[in-house]
Amino acid sequence: xxxxxxxxxxxxxxxxxxxxxxxxxxxxxxxxxxxxxxxxxxxxxxxxxxxxxxxxxxxxxxxxxxxxxxxxxxxxxxxxxxxxxxxxxxxxxxxxxxxxxxxxxxxxxxxxxxxxxxxxxxxxxxxxxxxxxxxxxxxxxxxxxxxxxxxxxxxxxxxxxxxxxxxxxxxxxxxxxxxxxxxxxxxxxxxxxxxxxxxxxxxxxxxxxxxxxxxxxxxxxxxxxxxxxxxxxxxxxxxxxxxxxxxxxxxxxxxxx
Ligand code: ADP
Ligand code: MG
Numbered sequence: 045x046x047x048x049x050x051x052x053x054x055x056x057x058x059x060x061x062x063x064x065x066x067x068x069x070x071x072x073x074x075x076x077x078x079x080x081x082x083x084x085x086x087x088x089x090x091x092x093x094x095x096x097x098x099x100x101x102x103x104x105x106x107x108x109x110x111x112x113x114x115x116x117x118x119x120x121x122x123x124x125x126x127x128x129x130x131x132x133x134x135x136x137x138x139x140x141x142x143x144x145x146x147x148x149x150x151x152x153x154x155x156x157x158x159x160x161x162x163x164x165x166x167x168x169x170x171x172x173x174x175x176x177x178x179x180x181x182x183x184x185x186x187x188x189x190x191x192x193x194x195x196x197x198x199x200x201x202x203x204x205x206x207x208x209x210x211x212x213x214x215x216x217x218x219x220x221x222x223x224x225x226x227x228x229x230x231x232x233x234x235x236x237x238x239x240x241x242x243x244x245x246x247x248x249x250x251x252x253x254x255x256x257x258x259x260x261x262x263x264x265x266x267x268x269x270x271x272x273x274x275x276x277x278x279x280x281x282x283x284x285x286x287x288x289x290x291x292x293x294x295x296x297x298x299x300x301x
Contacts, residue, residue: 048077049203049236050111052097057106058260059092066092068260069106074238079230081247082240083283084257090240093257094206097238098127110204125153128202128235130210134193136181142192143177149200166195171225187211187218194226198233205230207239223250245287248272256280 052074059067067089074080082090095101097108099120108115115123136145143163144151150159167174170191181189190211197205210226211219227250230237241247247254248268256264256279264271264280271284 047203048234049205051076052204052236052238053107053109055107055109057093057096057108058104059089059096059101060104065260067096067103070260070262072255072262072265074236076236077234078253079227079235079237079251080239080253080255081251082238082255082257083242083244083247084279086242088257089260090257091208092260094208094238094240097204098124098129098206100129121152125149125200126202126204128194128197128200128205129208130190130193130197130205131208132210132212134190134196134210136189136192136196138181140181141177142179142181142184145181145192146177146195146199149196153200155200162199166199169198169229170195185218187214187222190214190222194229203234203236205235205237205239207237209240209242212241212243219246226250244283245290248284248287254280256283 052072054070054072057067057070058065070093082093084090092101096103097110097115099115110118110126136142137148140148143160146163146166147159150156150162163177164174167176172188172191172195176184176188181192184192193210207226211222214222223246229235239250248271251268253265253267254271255262256277258279264276266276266280270276271280274281
């Protein structure tokens with residue numbers, strides 16, 4: 045088994061933008077190797093929470109520890125090499141080959157030895173053919189580009205992956221495939237992953253723990269089974285009601301046929 049990714053600990057973490065409190069005193073313990081989904085409506089503070097972990101946003105107050113290190117004691121460049129970050133419309137560099145796009149983090153870190161082998165390995169990991177290495181980004185589909193985004197994020201062998209609606213812009217079939225394959229990758233590499241999604245159905249399928257965020261606070265923290273069985277608060281229930289109603293609707297339609 046691979047070495048598990050790090051644990052993460054947030055203590056009374058807050059972030060204000062002017063008078064808006066985007067994240068409001070969040071305390072959380074995420075164990076090493078967990079796959080956690082962060083779910084909530086637009087504007088609930090999910091992206092801000094994630095970006096404080098890799099220091100793209102500085103907290104107004106509170107602390108973040110990765111393993112036993114406070115993130116503000118780690119050089120930001122070093123920190124970001126240890127944390128993979130994937131977001132919607134990942135934005136590959138259009139004038140660079142796929143190979144260079146994947147290896148950009150290694151280049152920046154001056155890790156050029158074994159670069160080509162690493163690129164080949166990463167293409168395998170994200171289940172893309174080797175011939176993609178020499179292509180340009182605009183020759184890839186949206187789903188393939190997001191796979192390259194995942195490969196790029198994994199290039200420096202981070203233990204922690206932060207994913208912000210990584211497959212949100214893709215068609216549902218591609219998205220389901222990528223979600224499923226990411227889950228396998230998370231397990232295979234022993235990563236710790238926090239994945240933001242506004243889709244409760246995806247979270248229920250993917251994660252071993254779901255955090256429901258509203259107004260900058262964590263309103264529910266439960267396993268998928270606990271969320272489905274109810275009694276975890278109205279915010280969570282409102283989000284679970286959507287896939288539940290869709291499933292009921294499909295079953296009813298099936299009976300009419
Ligand atoms: P989510 O990812 O759940 O949609 P965000 O973390 O992006 O939520 O935003 C949370 C709140 O903080 C929202 O009210 C948003 O408008 C505000 N916000 C986010 N980023 C900024 C920013 N850079 N400047 C000002 N307000 C921001
Ligand atoms: Mg967001």
